[in-house]
Structures are given as C-alpha cells and as structure tokens.
Amino acid sequence: MTEGRGFKYSAEYPVTLKDRKARAVLLSSNGRNNPQSQVRAGEGQARRKTLRCRSGKSPPNEVDRSDAPVKFRPAQEQDMAQIQWLILKEAMNPLNLLRDRFLVAEDAAGQLVACGQVANIPGDPPIQELRSLVVVKEHRGQGIGTRLLQELLGRIEGEVYLLTIGRAIKFYQRAGFEEVSDVPPQLSLELKLGNVVAKVAAQDRCLVMKATR
Numbered sequence: 001m002t003e004g005r006g007f008k009y010s011a012e013y014p015v016t017l018k019d020r021k022a023r024a025v026l027l028s029s030n031g032r033n034n035p036q037s038q039v040r041a042g043e044g045q046a047r048r049k050t051l052r053c054r055s056g057k058s059p060p061n062e063v064d065r066s067d068a069p070v071k072f073r074p075a076q077e078q079d080m081a082q083i084q085w086l087i088l089k090e091a092m093n094p095l096n097l098l099r100d101r102f103l104v105a106e107d108a109a110g111q112l113v114a115c116g117q118v119a120n121i122p123g124d125p126p127i128q129e130l131r132s133l134v135v136v137k138e139h140r141g142q143g144i145g146t147r148l149l150q151e152l153l154g155r156i157e158g159e160v161y162l163l164t165i166g167r168a169i170k171f172y173q174r175a176g177f178e179e180v181s182d183v184p185p186q187l188s189l190e191l192k193l194g195n196v197v198a199k200v201a202a203q204d205r206c207l208v209m210k211a212t213r
Contacts, residue, residue: 080097128161
C-alpha cells in the first residue's frame with residue numbers, strides 16, 4: 001500500500017480517474033487555505049520580480065530614476081586614452097582634445113562614464129565651444145549627460161556654441177541652447193565637415209546651437 005497526501009492507494013483498489021480528480025481538488029484547496037503555501041507563493045513572486053529587475057527589465061509601473069551616483073572632476077592624463085576612444089567611437093571631432101579642458105564623470109567604482117570639454121577658440125571675436133560631450137553607452141538614460149552639461153556650463157560665462165546633430169536638438173534645448181543660422185567663422189569649416197560625417201554615419205544633419213550664460 002502506498003500513501004499520498006490525503007489518500008491511501010492499494011493494488012486491491014486501483015485508483016480511478018474520479019479519485020485523481022478528487023485528490024487534485026483537495027490539494028488545490030489545501031494550497032489556497034494553507035498560510036505557509038501562500039507565503040511560499042508570495043516569496044516566489046518576489047523572486048521573479050527581483051530577477052526581472054536584475055535582467056534589466058523593470059516591473060510594470062516602475063519609473064527609472066535619474067540619480068546615478070557619479071562625481072565630476074577634471075580629467076587626468078590617464079583618462080585621455082579612454083576619452084579619445086569614446087569620441088572616435090561616436091564619430092565626433094577627434095582634434096584639439098586637450099586634457100586641461102575636460103571634465104569627466106566617474107561612477108561609484110571609479111570608472112569613467114562620461115566626458116565633455118569647453119574650448120576657447122581664438123578669433124574676432126573669440127568664442128567658447130562646448131565639445132566632446134559623450135556618455136558611455138551602458139550608462140545612458142540615467143541623467144549623467146544632463147548633469148555633466150550643467151557642470152560644464154556652470155564654469156563659464158557669456159555665449160557658448162556647440163555643434164551637434166539633429167536628433168540631439170531637444171537635449172540641448174532643455175539646457176537653454178537654440179539653433180542659429182549666423183554661424184561664427186571659427187565653426188564654418190567644422191560645420192561643413194560635420195554635415196558630411198553626420199549624413200554618412202547617422203543619416204542626420206549637423207547644426208550649430210548657442211546659449212548665453
């Protein structure tokens with residue numbers, strides 16, 4: 001004779017389909033009414049929710065928070081190789097990457113996750129240009145680029161220009177930049193070259209924007 005939960009079976013009295021259905025009903029009822037079963041079910045749901053978070057898929061109705069713990073500091077010599085690689089990877093202007101112009105963002109582990117610079121360009125009159133603003137791909141969508149932009153702009157006064165592509169217009173508009181048609185002569189050649197690169201690499205256009213601090 002063998003025993004199951006709530007039933008005893010024997011070769012003398014074979015189990016019928018009706019018996020199996022009755023056993024299934026009893027087990028289902030026990031599960032619903034058993035507090036321990038309910039606790040285990042709740043723990044399973046919590047584990048599944050945690051796994052979804054760890055896999056990068058947020059549970060429904062969860063809002064992504066833009067408060068990644070980063071700190072900003074001047075670039076150091078050992079940062080320049082990664083800065084150059086980030087800029088080349090994004091098909092941005094790789095010229096005039098001077099360390100003393102750069103500000104970088106690093107995460108809690110000390111890893112460089114973003115960079116940007118403000119260049120003083122001689123001319124009549126001289127201008128300031130925001131350049132090389134890049135966030136490492138895996139760290140995008142956390143507000144790091146916006147905070148780095150604010151840090152850079154907080155360190156300068158007067159008019160500041162930048163070259164960007166069409167898809168980034170709204171990002172810079174939120175920081176007070178507007179597209180301009182009166183392009184400073186110092187940026188004319190870079191704008192022409194930028195249009196060629198943007199069309200080939202991103203099927204986009206290049207433009208000049210300006211803000212006043």
